[in-house]
Amino acid sequence: MRGADKVIEALERQGVEYVFGHPGGAAMPIFDALVDSKKLKFVLTRHEQGATHMADGYARATGKPGVVLVTSGPGATNTITGLLTAQMDSSPLIVLTGQTITSMLGKDAFQEADIFGISMPVVKHSYLVRDPNDIPRVMMEAFHIATTGRLGPVLVDLPKDVTQGHPLPECTTDFPEKVYLPGYHLHPKPDPQCLEEAAKLLMASRRPVLYLGGGCIAAGGHQVAHAFAEKTRMPVTNTLLGKGSFPEQHDLSVGMLGMHGTAYANRTVEHCDLIMSVGGRWDDRITGKLSEFCPNAKKIHIDIDPAEHGKIVMPDVFIEGDARQVMEELINLVGPIDTEEWLAQIDAWKKKYPLKYGKKGGLKMQAVFDRLYELTNGDAVVTTDVGQHQMWAAQFYKTKHHRQWLSSGGAGTMGFGFPAAIGAQFGRPDNLVVAIAGDGGFQMTLCELSTAVLNKLPIKILVMDNKYLGMVRQWQNLFFDNRLSGVDLEGNPDFVKLAEAYGAKGLRLRRNADIDKILTQALEYNDGPCLIHAECEKEDNVFPMIPANAPLSEMIIEPPKHKLAAPTGST
């Protein structure tokens, strides 16, 4: 059997449904083998970056690994942003790249790129296969590594002579019964002593808060998190990636924390006497100034990755393990905590600092997301790019379902939202999928309109057009004397016409008064993708805001009246 056929067989054995990608010379044997597969559906993208985000969106929406197939050279290097995005947010991807023939490796052959070397810092693991007989083992290991422990992307570089069966021999080995990886240690069962200690700290606390991150969703920990919060009567906050791990409508939820989180979530964290992270990583968007982050609170950190232990915050107790498994054991060791006074205080904060936005002036992004939430009953699968629209969407599109919210958190990748929505819609054909994109981000991957139209995917695409790279403009406005530099997106196309040019439905939204009408029209449209060009107010800023590296107590809730010092934190 040709190596290429073995690659396809490996994908079929793993239950892969879709392969996202783009062909080229070095990958031709694999594309040829794909013709004979009855199980795999190939989705031709218009750019390899789009393929990686689609596979990532598919993975985040379904919990199954996303698969990408591209060629060598530029085809391979175009996957780097997608690999980084997946690596930063621990999303399981398998990226197969074609490569020049083994005898030409290192000789600057046509479309040769050392993708094995280039990608190393942004993958969980990677392979350069030199022997066709290694294919079954490598493919099994790749899937095993991507989908266990802390999830992440794995790249497999496949030289053309390894896959095409000549002049190198064909693949004669079979799939091993199990993988043997002596250096790959999967998490142990949670340590009973750590569990006891954590339970003791929890029961001694009076102002605890449960902080849920992306790891809680990856582990399928949403149900036990719910039970845990209700049993202990702990308030719950979630990160951007943790949206969907606990219903934000619940009385115990304070919503998202961090730089643009709710004021009441940040007050809760600021004043807590115990914070328990479940699958979170104390990101700098969350802690603000580290030396002043909850200095007097006990900290419990539950994470599947032992390298997270003390990386940012040194916890009192670290429990290595799968978020779900740890909570399922810990819940048996705890009872109700006396949080009545604490919850009353939090309620007062909720009343004092509600999320709000002005109703006057041009079209408000906040109002669009607020209404989208109501009109979709909070059930849509929502994807975003990065920036102002992302933060407002996170604030106003409250989540309640596991795997409902797909956003590039760690990498902050512009152009993620739309292709991720395509991948999510393939994986969840029966769900409503809404891509919320910025005018900047959308223009980075909009070529995938072809992919969405050809596959008749009923995605709703909201292009939030304020003719600015809004978040950067906000920083220049607040911290750089409004000296605007490189943020003007004057010259944006007419996105309605653009959608129509691709054969998609296009709708225009200009006034707050039309939000319901236009959104309803889009939601009722079912003949392929529908794009809304939302022409928004140009100069609105996102609040609350904690300037980078400021302590949580310095949260800015209302637009400031005086000039602010430039933040000292990273971006």
Add this chain to the structure above:
Amino acid sequence: MQNGSSTSTATAAPIVDQQTDQQVTIGLLVNDRPGVLVRISQVFARRAYNIESLVVSQAHIPNSSRMTITCSGPVDVLNQIILQLNKLVDVIHAYDHSDDQAITREMGLFKVACSVEERTEVLQLTEVFRGKAVDISEETITLEATGDSEKLDALEKLLNKFDLREMVRTGKVVMARGSLTT
């Protein structure tokens, strides 16, 4: 090293925690696979940390290699580095051997140019350090010495009094004492 402790002045507040740097010796057992060295060195390089000494050789277990790495930095960063090394799929384990429970050795070759009159002194010095002469020419004498790194440092210092033309050191190797695992 990025986080030097002597860079701050009275007027400029220090940007990084003023922790004194420590040296760490890490013993690794790794899969003998292409790329493993790059993955390991990237854990250091992404912080712009410098590997001071690196020794790689075959292990007694098939398909695996031994590495000994020496690096300096603040303790918390070094601890994080060791955790991240252990996280690599091709690293079977990485242990910190900076304490005294380990034997460390290094071998050095020293090429000294010296006159016939100076030779006796150089050879006496070599003997004190339990080294030996391995090559001799009309102008030069080449010495071999083994020991912990401090011993070789001391020998180098003394040989500098002569015309030390070249020095090549293997870098430090480590082995845990007794039944402890390296």
